[in-house]
Structure formats: structure tokens, C-alpha cells
Amino acid sequence: MGQNILVTGAAGYIGGSVLASFVTRTSGPINAASISAVVRSEDQVQALSKLGVNVIQVDLSDEMALNEAVVRNEIDIVVHIASSIDSRVVSHLITALGQRRKASGEEVFFIHSSVAALFATEGGWLYGEVKDTDQRFEKEKQIGGPHPVRETNILVTEHAKAQGVTSLNVVVPTVYGRGSGEWRKLSVNIPAYTRASIKHKIVYKFDKDGSPPAVHISDLTALYALLVEKILQKEQAPSGEKGYYFAMAHRAPWWDVMQHLADALHARGLVAEPKVQIWPSDEMAAEYLGFPLLYIRAMCTSTGQLVPVNAYRLGCQPKWDEKRFLESMDDEIRAVQELDKVKDTVFDSILPSSRN
Ligand SMILES: NC(=O)c1ccc[n+]([C@@H]2O[C@H](COP(=O)([O-])OP(=O)(O)OC[C@H]3O[C@@H](n4cnc5c(N)ncnc54)[C@H](OP(=O)(O)O)[C@@H]3O)[C@@H](O)[C@H]2O)c1
Structure with a gap:
């Protein structure tokens, strides 16, 4: 098998951090591989050019350009971190990988990135506790749509199988911590709460507590690296319908998180009081946080009984x-103050008006 890896979303928070963890290796199979990185703008090309990787400027919705990027660069492993919700992009990438497999005769791999909230009641999950080793694919199909993340998950498994592509799916929970990429270095949830709290000088929480799965960005990037290493070393790792990896390290008890955030913000004089108030309405929360109203409960009040098994079995x-x-909340605040330089675009395809 070849050693050519393509990382999408490489200017993003997670993709940029994954790329950074790949390029800073001084030994091992990833160090020996050739790495390409997809970004969308010329500024991002410039920012990533110092990394010594092949930076490709392409909009992933451009099927022909994408196909050319995969085939011309003889890509064998795609680590797709640009979008969990755009099934067209997934379809194009997997089709291109299928062509590459036919040309090379070697196994090719698609590592997808999904969203853990999908496996909580608020995300439409109907079956309570779920291990990533369970037969959850059939259940996902039974629940069906419309839900862009679930539909994309199903497409990944089915289209990859049809194209002879080996698929793995990293199910990403709430991620926190400073990113180590070259462009966007902040995650979604905690920075959004921090920005909104500083702007309005008050910390809000929802009327219902939630305790979703969570992971620090460094532990998440370690999982992506572990999966790629297993592939490069031709070691067995669950794939296809069995290839889900709940990337969960612990839980994020939201009301506790908000109290720690309020205490830390108050200590810095950034909010008027350390008391956390209840959001007057979901609409106001969606507006202040910049989250899609449709998914705000799933993002902010869900828990989900996810049990991660696969990643731990592999040595995560x-x-x-x-x-x-919880003790790192002051660093989360400092990260927003120091690194909040790039506009968040993660919801642009579902909040089209948010792009200006
Ligand atoms: N962060 C979290 O807590 C979290 C939790 C669960 C799941 N996830 C999922 O993980 C994925 C990555 O999250 P993230 O926080 O790293 O988001 P992010 O910082 O917005 O990164 C996504 C990157 O993908 C790029 N991208 C999106 N569509 C593209 C396209 N059509 N062509 C080329 N590039 C494109 C974006 O480019 P631009 O910079 O040009 O916009 C951006 O650089 C997302 O699907 C997200 O839903 C994230």
C-alpha cells in the first residue's frame, strides 16, 4: 500500500491540530508518509506552506477538482475533518478513492469525522446506551432522516462498501483546548459561551442540565494518529459497519462547566457576577451563541449514554x-482572548446567512 495521506479541513480547529500532530512526528509510519492538506483560501495556503506538506487549495464541493486532487496525488488514506454534514463531499471523496483503488490495486481508506450528539435523545437516538462495538448501524438506518449528520454517516458506510473503500468513523464529542493548527485554533462550544458571556457580561445556562461526552483536542488528535498508524502498519482495526470510534475521554457536566466559567470570568472582571442565569429562551441562546436553533438542545443539553470501546482496545x-x-476554564478564556482571530464557519452550510 502507498503512504499518501490527505487531510481535509486542514485550516480548521480539529483538522489543523491533526495535521500539526502528523507533521511534528520525527519517527514512525506517519513521519515516513507523504501528507497533503486541503484548504479553501489563498491565505490558508500561505499559512500552511511552512509545514512542509503538499497544500492543496480546493473547495471540496468541486467534484472534478477534488477527484483530481485524490487521483493526481495518489492518495490512499483520506482523513476527512472538513464536514460531518455534507454528504456530497463525502460521496465525491469516496468515489475518488474508489478510482484510486482500481488504479493501484491497493486497499484505500476513508476516515470520516461525525458528531457524538447524534447518539443522544436530543439528537434523535432512540435506543439508550450505545457502545461503538454495538450493531448501531442498522439502528441508525432505522432512525433515518432527515438529519444531515446521520444521513452522511449512513452514506459513508454504504458508499465506501460499494466503492471498495475501507471506512472508519471517528465520532467526535465536545472538543476543548487550544488547537495547534496554523489557522483556526478555537473549538465551537466553550469559546462560543465565553464570547457570549464576555459580550453580555453574564453567564447563562440552559434550564436542563446535560453531560455530553468530551475530549481534549490533544487526546482527539492522538486518536486520529493512532488510526492512521494502524492502517500504515497494516494492523487490523474495526472498519465499515463496525468501524465507529467514540472519541470520548470523559463528560462535560454543563452546569458545572458554566459555574467554573462564571467563576473564572468573574475573577478576571469580565462578567458582572459569578452567578449563572438561565437562558430566557432557546432563541436568545441560539442568537448569542451563534448556534443553529434546530440543534441547540442537542448541542447544549444532551447527555447520551455513549460507551467508547474501540479506541481503547486499540490502545488509546x-x-x-x-x-x-473543569480546572482549565481560565485557560479556555485566555485562549479566546488571544486566539479569536478567525471567523467560525462550521455552521455556514446550515446557517447560510452567517457568512458575510
Ligand atoms: N469542534 C467540536 O467541538 C466538534 C464536535 C463534534 C463534531 N465536530 C465536527 O468536526 C468537524 C471539524 O470541526 P472543527 O471544529 O475543526 O471545524 P472548523 O474549525 O470549522 O474546521 C472545518 C474546516 O473545514 C473547511 N471546510 C469546510 N467546508 C469546506 C469545503 N467545502 N471545502 C474546503 N474546505 C472546507 C473549513 O474551511 P474555512 O476555514 O474556509 O471555513 C474549515 O477550515 C466538523 O464537521 C464538526 O461538525 C466538531
């Missing part, structure tokens, strides 16, 4: 736990 060992996370 997260270094961050709930206590360390």
Missing part, C-alpha cells in the same frame, strides 16, 4: 479527565 489513552477539564 486520554490524558485529560473531567477534573482537569
Whole structure:
């Protein structure tokens, strides 16, 4: 098998951090591989050019350009971190990988990135506790749509199988911590709460507590690297219908998180009081946080009984736990103050008016 890896979303928070963890390796199979990175703008090309990787400027919705990027660069492993919700992009990437497999005669791999909230009641999950080793694919199909993340998950498994592409799916929970990429370095949830709290000088929480799965960005990037290493070393890792990886290290108990955030913001004089108030309405929360109203409960009040097994079986060992996370809230605030330079675009395809 070849050693050519393509990372999408490489200017993003997660993709940029994954790319950084790949390029900073000084030994091992990833160090020996050739890495390409997809970004969307010329500024991002410039920012990533110093990394010594092949930076490709392409809009992933451009099927022909994407196909050419995969085939011309003889890509064997796509690590797709640009979007969990755009099924067209997934379809194009997997089709291109299928062509590459036919040309090379070698196994090709598609590592997708999905969203953990899909497996909570608020995300439409109907079956309570779920292990990533369970037969959850059939259940996902039974629930069906319309839900862009679930529909994309189903497409990944089915289209990859049809194209002879080996698929793996990293199910991403709430991610926190400073990103180590060259462009966007902030995640979604905690920075959004921090921005809104500073702007309005008050910390809000929802009327219902939630405790979703969470992971520090460094532990998440370690999982992506572990999966790619297993592939490069031709070691067996669950794939296809069995190839889900719940990337969960611990939980994020939202009301506790908000109280720690309020305490830390108040200590810095950034909010008027350390008392956390209840959001007057979901509409106001969606507006202040910049989240899609349709998904705000799933993003902010869900819990989900996810049980991660696959990643741990492969040797994943997260270094961050709930206590360390809660105690890091002041660093989350400093990260927003220091690094909040790039506009968030993660919801642009479902909030088209948010692009200006
Ligand atoms: N962060 C979290 O807590 C979290 C939790 C669960 C799931 N996820 C999922 O993980 C994925 C990555 O999240 P993230 O936080 O890293 O988001 P992000 O910072 O917005 O990164 C996404 C990157 O993909 C790029 N991209 C999107 N569509 C593209 C296209 N059509 N062509 C080329 N590039 C495109 C974006 O380009 P631009 O920079 O040009 O916009 C951006 O650089 C998302 O699907 C997200 O839903 C994230």
C-alpha cells in the first residue's frame, strides 16, 4: 500500500491540530508518509506552506477538482475533518478513492469525522446506551432522516462498501483546548459561551442540565494518529459497519462547566457576577451563541449514554479527565482572548446567512 495521506479541513480547529500532530512526528509510519492538506483560501495556503506538506487549495464541493486532487496525488488514506454534514463531499471523496483503488490495486481508506450528539435523545437516538462495538448501524438506518449528520454517516458506510473503500468513523464529542493548527485554533462550544458571556457580561445556562461526552483536542488528535498508524502498519482495526470510534475521554457536566466559567470570568472582571442565569429562551441562546436553533438542545443539553470501546482496545489513552477539564476554564478564556482571530464557519452550510 502507498503512504499518501490527505487531510481535509486542514485550516480548521480539529483538522489543523491533526495535521500539526502528523507533521511534528520525527519517527514512525506517519513521519515516513507523504501528507497533503486541503484548504479553501489563498491565505490558508500561505499559512500552511511552512509545514512542509503538499497544500492543496480546493473547495471540496468541486467534484472534478477534488477527484483530481485524490487521483493526481495518489492518495490512499483520506482523513476527512472538513464536514460531518455534507454528504456530497463525502460521496465525491469516496468515489475518488474508489478510482484510486482500481488504479493501484491497493486497499484505500476513508476516515470520516461525525458528531457524538447524534447518539443522544436530543439528537434523535432512540435506543439508550450505545457502545461503538454495538450493531448501531442498522439502528441508525432505522432512525433515518432527515438529519444531515446521520444521513452522511449512513452514506459513508454504504458508499465506501460499494466503492471498495475501507471506512472508519471517528465520532467526535465536545472538543476543548487550544488547537495547534496554523489557522483556526478555537473549538465551537466553550469559546462560543465565553464570547457570549464576555459580550453580555453574564453567564447563562440552559434550564436542563446535560453531560455530553468530551475530549481534549490533544487526546482527539492522538486518536486520529493512532488510526492512521494502524492502517500504515497494516494492523487490523474495526472498519465499515463496525468501524465507529467514540472519541470520548470523559463528560462535560454543563452546569458545572458554566459555574467554573462564571467563576473564572468573574475573577478576571469580565462578567458582572459569578452567578449563572438561565437562558430566557432557546432563541436568545441560539442568537448569542451563534448556534443553529434546530440543534441547540442537542448541542447544549444532551447527555447520551455513549460507551467508547474501540479506541481503547486499540490502545488509546486520554490524558485529560473531567477534573482537569473543569480546572482549565481560565485557560479556555485566555485562549479566546488571544486566539479569536478567525471567523467560525462550521455552521455556514446550515446557517447560510452567517457568512458575510
Ligand atoms: N469542534 C467540536 O467541538 C466538534 C464536535 C463534534 C463534531 N465536530 C465536527 O468536526 C468537524 C471539524 O470541526 P472543527 O471544529 O475543526 O471545524 P472548523 O474549525 O470549522 O474546521 C472545518 C474546516 O473545514 C473547511 N471546510 C469546510 N467546508 C469546506 C469545503 N467545502 N471545502 C474546503 N474546505 C472546507 C473549513 O474551511 P474555512 O476555514 O474556509 O471555513 C474549515 O477550515 C466538523 O464537521 C464538526 O461538525 C466538531
